[in-house]
Amino acid sequence: MSTTKGLENIVATQSAISSIIDDQLSYVGYKIDDLAENSSFEEIIYLLWNQKLPTKSQLDELKADLAKNMTISEAIIDHLRSYDLKRVHPMAALRTAVSLLAIYDDEADEMDEAANKRKAIRIQAKIASIVAAFARIRDGKDPIQPKEDLSYSANFLFMLNGKEPEDIEVEAINKALVLHADHELNASTFTARVCVATLSDIYSGLVAAIGALKGPLHGGANENVMKMLLEIGEEENAIPYIKEKLENKEKIMGMGHRVYRDGDPRAKFLREMSKQLTKRTGQEKWYNMSIKIEDYVKEHKGLPANVDFYSASVYHSLGIEEDLFTPIFAVSRTSGWIAHILEQYADNRLIRPRAEYNGPDLQDYVAIEDRS
Numbered sequence: 001m002s003t004t005k006g007l008e009n010i011v012a013t014q015s016a017i018s019s020i021i022d023d024q025l026s027y028v029g030y031k032i033d034d035l036a037e038n039s040s041f042e043e044i045i046y047l048l049w050n051q052k053l054p055t056k057s058q059l060d061e062l063k064a065d066l067a068k069n070m071t072i073s074e075a076i077i078d079h080l081r082s083y084d085l086k087r088v089h090p091m092a093a094l095r096t097a098v099s100l101l102a103i104y105d106d107e108a109d110e111m112d113e114a115a116n117k118r119k120a121i122r123i124q125a126k127i128a129s130i131v132a133a134f135a136r137i138r139d140g141k142d143p144i145q146p147k148e149d150l151s152y153s154a155n156f157l158f159m160l161n162g163k164e165p166e167d168i169e170v171e172a173i174n175k176a177l178v179l180h181a182d183h184e185l186n187a188s189t190f191t192a193r194v195c196v197a198t199l200s201d202i203y204s205g206l207v208a209a210i211g212a213l214k215g216p217l218h219g220g221a222n223e224n225v226m227k228m229l230l231e232i233g234e235e236e237n238a239i240p241y242i243k244e245k246l247e248n249k250e251k252i253m254g255m256g257h258r259v260y261r262d263g264d265p266r267a268k269f270l271r272e273m274s275k276q277l278t279k280r281t282g283q284e285k286w287y288n289m290s291i292k293i294e295d296y297v298k299e300h301k302g303l304p305a306n307v308d309f310y311s312a313s314v315y316h317s318l319g320i321e322e323d324l325f326t327p328i329f330a331v332s333r334t335s336g337w338i339a340h341i342l343e344q345y346a347d348n349r350l351i352r353p354r355a356e357y358n359g360p361d362l363q364d365y366v367a368i369e370d371r372s
């Protein structure tokens with residue numbers, strides 16, 4: 001047996017949802033560049049779940065279904081209130097709350113396709129509301145009910161801030177959600193597929209995926225990018241700070257990628273949004289600092305910025321707290337996770353690789369009284 005550490009370049013499944021070929025990302029064959037410029041997040045959800053773009057009436061129906069299902073029950077809200085709010089990370093709160101949704105869903109263990117599609121809508125709708133409700137509760141505020149006439153992105157910002165967002169804010173969140181929606185067999189999506197390939201339920205797959213996304217080598221990097229920028233503080237400190245980190249063999253969050261070598265095609269959109277939004281708030285230093293870091297790491301380590309790098313200054317410019325960055329990623333990626341879960345169910349086989357054993361040779365059992 002031979003092993004490949006981290007399963008690098010191992011093709012573990014076939015999938016018709018998204019592809020990365022020659023550093024080009026596409027969803028169901030549509031280039032991310034076209035989708036980022038033209039699509040609503042709801043359109044992407046439809047595309048990923050149905051493998052085709054919706055007609056106007058199909059899109060309207062999905063939007064209405066999502067808006068209608070965004071309300072979360074008092075039971076969930078009471079549960080969020082019961083957490084140790086100063087200590088609990090929003091990703092832990094989200095992981096737990098999604099698990100709790102299953103407890104209150106009579107169809108949680110129904111495995112037929114129609115039931116799974118109904119659950120998909122409910123989960124996708126409620127996940128944004130959970131993130132917004134938790135953020136408000138821990139700030140000592142009451143959760144806000146969604147409005148049925150708002151888009152998914154506008155509703156998220158409305159539930160978070162308690163006021164209707166400006167168009168530029170909605171556009172920024174919409175684009176971020178479009179860009180983060182799916183990414184082939186990334187760690188959290190693979191986790192979801194492994195989980196449901198045992199024929200476990202959709203909620204279990206999502207809880208597992210949220211756990212994987214939380215890690216700083218994956219979705220958790222965006223929060224750490226902002227922490228790093230805040231620690232650097234001023235533009236002139238950026239290069240000495242990064243230089244020292246690299247000399248100490250520390251990783252720079254938001255840089256590098258397992259699949260992309262020349263660059264992450266999503267980063268340019270986030271870079272541009274970061275430029276516009278930091279200008280709008282008069283805080284261009286976060287953008288300028290990010291550019292310096294990106295250029296330095298590219299030149300000295302050959303590593304490109306990934307999707308997490310500029311999303312940090314984008315969300316910060318929208319007034320969003322750092323520890324909500326990864327939950328927002330989860331809100332978007334839920335659409336991709338669900339698409340992959342449904343694809344896995346449709347043609348399932350248990351995912352069970354092998355490990356090459358490198359422990360001690362066979363040895364005789366020693367009774368406890370004879371052990372030293």
Ligand SMILES: CC(=O)SCCNC(=O)CCNC(=O)[C@H](O)C(C)(C)COP(=O)(O)OP(=O)(O)OC[C@H]1O[C@@H](n2cnc3c(N)ncnc32)[C@H](O)[C@@H]1OP(=O)(O)O
Pocket residue numbers: 006216217218219221250251252253254255256257258259301303306307308
């Ligand atoms: C949505 C996403 O999940 S995108 C990724 C988000 N994660 C991050 O931004 C965290 C920072 N980046 C990383 O840790 C990595 O680049 C990963 C996890 C994304 C990819 O990792 P891998 O493909 O396993 O690369 P690996 O960690 O083995 O790195 C290879 C070499 O590049 C170096 N390297 C990789 N990323 C970085 C980085 N961000 N900063 C500094 N050095 C790095 C490693 O130290 C290693 O160097 P070495 O060969 O001298 O030991």
Ligand SMILES: O=C([O-])CC(=O)C(=O)O
Pocket residue numbers: 180182183185186187258259306307
């Ligand atoms: O594909 C990966 O390894 C990580 C990533 O960029 C994503 O999940 O969006």
